[in-house]
Amino acid sequence: MANRSSILEFEVADVDAEHTRLRDHVTDWVQEPTTxxxxxxxxxLRDPDGNLINIYSVV
Structure with missing residues (x-):
């Protein structure tokens, strides 16, 4: 069963650079990079187990 009750969050220096690095590996994008x-x-994005992951940077 997919996890629908929590979000894993990771702060990175540059969300757009991480999107470029991950785009060929992620199959379930929930939201493209957005301010x-x-x-x-x-x-x-969702990982293979269905966990929601927020990758963000402080602008």
């Missing part, structure tokens, strides 16, 4: 209203740049 959030509160200023963080983030992207969301």
């Amino acid at each position: 959030q209203p509160w200023g963080n740049r983030s992207m969301l």
Whole structure:
């Protein structure tokens, strides 16, 4: 059963660089890199087990 109740979050220096590095490996993108209203740049994906992962950087 997929995890639908928690989010793993990782802060990185450059979300767009990580997106480029991961795009050929990730099959379940939830949100492409986006600048959030509160200023963080983030992207969301699901790992093979269905866990939601937020990769973000503080802009």
